[in-house]
Amino acid sequence: xxxxxxxYRQYNMQGDAEEIRGIVDEGGFSPxxxxxxxxxxxxxxxxxxxxxxxxxxxxxxxxxxxxxxxxEIDGL
Numbered sequence: 001x002x003x004x005x006x007x008y009r010q011y012n013m014q015g016d017a018e019e020i021r022g023i024v025d026e027g028g029f030s031p032x033x034x035x036x037x038x039x040x041x042x043x044x045x046x047x048x049x050x051x052x053x054x055x056x057x058x059x060x061x062x063x064x065x066x067x068x069x070x071x072e073i074d075g076l
Contacts, residue, residue, distance in 0.1 A: 003055040010055060013048035017041040049074050 020041040024034055053074065057067040 002061045003052070003059050005055045005058040006051060008055075010048040010051040013044045013051065017044035017048070020044070046076065050076055 018041075020037050024037050024041075029037065050071075053062070053067060053071050053076065056062045056070075057064075062070060
């Protein structure tokens with residue numbers, strides 16, 4: 001299995017982002033609050049991807065070259 005250095009916490013971050021989006025979909029927030037909630041979800045998504053890449057690197061699944069290449073491919 002790949003990764004594991006951070007006990008797969010990146011998946012918790014993804015789940016948190018999805019939960020925030022679900023709450024926003026339920027509505028009832030002002031436009032600025034909605035914007036800030038969605039910004040938080042986007043930041044969690046990006047941080048999750050970043051942590052995933054670092055996780056694979058520190059776990060020995062990726063070397064420096066593949067780490068940097070995947071980072072670029074993921075648009076981070």
